[in-house]
Amino acid sequence: MNTPEIYLKEALLQAKAYRGFCAPNPAVGAVIVKNNQIIAKGAHKAAGLPHAEIEALKHCEAQGAALYVSLEPCNHQGRTPACTQAIIESGIAEVYFAYRDPNPTVKGGGADYLNEQGVKAQYISMPEADEFYQSYDHWLKTQRPYVAAKLAFSLDGKIASKESSPVAITGPEAQLYTHQKRRQSDAILTSVRTIIHDNPALNVRLDNEVIAKSLYIIDRIAALPLNAAVFKTAASITVFHGVEADEAKIKALLEKGVRCFEIKTNARGLDELAMIQQIGQEGVHDLWIEAGGRCFESFYSAGLIHRVLFYIAPKSLGVDALPAFQRAHDFSEDAKKLKWHSLGQDLILEMEMNTL
Helix, strand or coil, rough: CCCCHHHHHHHHHHHHHCCCCCCCCCCCEEEEEEECEEEEEECCCCCCCCCCHHHHHHCCCCCCCCCCCCCCCCCCCCCCCCCCHHHHHCCCCEEEECCCCCCCCCHHHHHHHHHHHCCCECCCCCCHHHHHCHHHHHHHHCCEEEEEEEHHHHHHCECCCCCCCCCCCCCHHHHHHHHHHHHHCCCCEEHHHHHHHHCCCEEECCCCCCCEEEEEEECCCEEEHHHHHHHCCEEEEEECCCCCCCHHHHHHHHHHEEEEEEEEEEECCCCCHHHHHHHHCCCCCCCEECCCCHHHHHHCCCCCEEEEEEEEECCCCCCEEEEECCCCCHHHHHHHEEEEEEEEEEEEEEEECCCC
């Protein structure tokens, strides 16, 4: 007989397939088990669509079965009906969940209601679920996204040639990893400097899958080229600019469907916290920053990066190449968790930071 943890891990796998697609809702997975056999699976696929429990219940006769769900079932009417009522009406006998929903409208109410109605509901603690819902919990508490920032550089600490022209630093395995991280994120943030120098697509390209993501661009003077590749590859584009931005250019961007927000400035440029707060207000839980060293340093200095990913390639670009950082940092000093792993010829250093 399998333990609840086995089925909850399967529910979490269902949720992971849709991470990056459900905001402002969390990704949730569910499995239904009867006679020690999984008889149905389901996942929440996007905000406004049925929740994972409802998707799973569609595909089976659940009378007397057990439901395993990655997140505590909701007991309130939102854009979709309360899952607790559907669970009760289905004849489900037991419910196990791996994460207590921190949403004030749920917070214990789902499990309590089920127990009151005669359906056993039990929380099973799982570290994998705690990590998976870290960004959702952070967003609920702060209304800001959980921020992961990637920066690739050579063994001698350089990110571009001396002419600042783009250069392939990492190998295909690391590039694949980047696309997986983009897929799991609700939105991507970059700088106009990156757009101008690299003209990247900044979408997801995995196997036969091409996915457009919402894109935020830091562009103080509104220098974004109107023929940039992202106009064809992004799901939406938002430009953060300063008061000095060219009005005619802002008008041209608006005519192309770009949203433009004027942001106050600080000593480093556009105020990082103001941008993060705006992104959080739009329901983004997981934000992926993919830009150059200057952008990375500004958000790091503002204490707004939760997870750092350094891609280190075994090559040298030379003393005249563009350095990754403008000043020395001891990043490990601010890290509470640190992990090294290899991808092809490259090393990846992932650090979870002591960021609030």
